[in-house]
Amino acid sequence: MMRRVTSFDVAARAGVSQSAVSRVFSGASASKATADKVREAADALGYRPNVLARSLITGRSRIIGLVVAYLGNPFYPDALERFSRDLQEEGYHTMVFTVPEGAGEVDTDRIIQQMLDHQVDGIVLASVGLGDALAARCEAAGIPVVLFNRGQAGSGLAQVTSANRLGGAKVADFLFSGGHLRIGHVAGWQGSSTGRDRTEGFLERLAALGRDCVGVEDGRYDHAEAVRAADLLLAKDVDALFVGNDHMAFAVMDHLRSTLGLSVPGDVSIVGYDDVPMASFAAYDLTTVRQPVGRMVKTTVIALINQIEDKSAQAEVTEIDGPLILRGSARIPEGLQ
């Protein structure tokens, strides 16, 4: 095993001092002449700056901690892949932290400790289920944080979500003009801002249209819970369900069709939220509100890097609008065809 090539080796070969080499590679000022000599020597020796040493001294690791809880909902793998890619392009790297199911205080603390240990430059909290405590602690540790697909009112934290209230309202409009008379709602987890916002936007618009919601049940972003919730609403004889995310919507559709033998959208119209890739599969062909993952991720990355590079930067709260995607799981109003 060969010894690593260091900046001293390069310096020796180029006939300059080590600091000159350092300056060339860290982008500080240097004359064209020395820069050329250094680069040539570096290429010849196959030199690459030691990231660890660099991080040790600058205190910046160029590593971002990405905290996720549950990748079973295909929205998150998609996001994760994009995060990794986008961050790579910005010269950062992604370290994944998985927070266990029952995220106890102890687990949370351990994860934060690990992120601090690795001197992560910034943190993306990318899961609805993550308790507020985690966010607060990260913030307290003095590390830039951005909440992804998750809000926290009055926290002063940067956050990027889709326009959830507006999205909910869009669904209300759509189901209303589709002529549905008994509309129910399998809500996203009401302990999360996304869940609450979608629900509120939906209910408010429905009320504004002069129509009551037949019932609201919390599906907790969980398969089994969603099915249970749907059953409760079906007992109230609904003809349309707005389901808080696609993941639950699939479970509900399966249940309606396979277990209960109902037709979607014949007997019940279903509308989801997210537009995960699977929503366009023919088996579901789900009408849903698209969360523009690509733009959400890009926005998150930019916001985070801004905070990292300019510590005084304001923590922004961004909402990104997404369209309602019309497919076959819900009756389509006349005019929209």
Next chain:
Amino acid sequence: MMRRVTSFDVAARAGVSQSAVSRVFSGASASKATADKVREAADALGYRPNVLARSLITGRSRIIGLVVAYLGNPFYPDALERFSRDLQEEGYHTMVFTVPEGAGEVDTDRIIQQMLDHQVDGIVLASVGLGDALAARCEAAGIPVVLFNRGQAGSGLAQVTSANRLGGAKVADFLFSGGHLRIGHVAGWQGSSTGRDRTEGFLERLAALGRDCVGVEDGRYDHAEAVRAADLLLAKDVDALFVGNDHMAFAVMDHLRSTLGLSVPGDVSIVGYDDVPMASFAAYDLTTVRQPVGRMVKTTVIALINQIEDKSAQAEVTEIDGPLILRGSARIPEGLQ
């Protein structure tokens, strides 16, 4: 922003030397008395060893590079989540590297360079699509590598897969005893060992049973390609299709049912491979060979850590058997009901 507390601070407070502190925290020998003093002082000051400095000097980062290509196939998010969790438990951390679609030589080199830069202790190559060049280069760089769900004959690299040939054979047995007469095969990408092995195991067993395969088409682990392949085989009037992975099987089922109006399994039986969570959704209810992700990941982690901690450790090739999961997408033989 407070200065970090260092081992010197702890040493001063405990009345010992810095090396004593270091020894206590790195598990080297120390007397009970000093260990107690050090720990007490450390707790009081909130000291934690600086991972970067430690890595710099030991040359071990306790970071594992996880290289993935495509998270659209839900098999991989599942694996990723488990990797992150299991590695965390072993005191390692996961840095995700995404290799772009058309993995050119340049991209590959850049990724390896980045992993070397971060002095990753080990690498998991977790994607069928990754070229052999990448694996070879990692190996050449002297970093322990384990191929996950991907083989490479004669490479001398450690690898963990499911028993793909055997799995293929199981499907052959199953379709045969189901009384199918015209069996076709939408193969996994034949440029990958998993794809080839499943196909070979399937065809060999079929031949041994005295039955020909009506046709084999490469679906390249891609939605559109799989549909195209299925069309070619349907032209040959098949009554059963073994599809190289679940992801493609979903596409094929959608195509058969929605576009062509065929019944599954009435007109055509479909069998997949992987048993991703979605396979059990009622909309597909896919009969498939389970890849035991949990055990595959655990095995990979152990193999990798063995290699890291004992550089002379043999690179093992492990195959893990998985059962055929009977569901509703394929006609079930009399006796098995």
Next chain:
DNA sequence: CGTGATTTTGCACACCTATGCAAAGCCTTG
């Protein structure tokens, strides 16, 4: 060519921990 302003360069140190080495401490045993 001389003077002052500006850029470039090298020196030395900081970042924080692990570890080889020798001295010091302890325990054991005859």
Next chain:
DNA sequence: CAAGGCTTTGCATAGGTGTGCAAAATCACG
């Protein structure tokens, strides 16, 4: 009690880079 073996401890240095500071070099300009 002395000698010898083992454990513990402190000293000093390595690991590879970035950066403040002062000296040196370059430049502009009269």
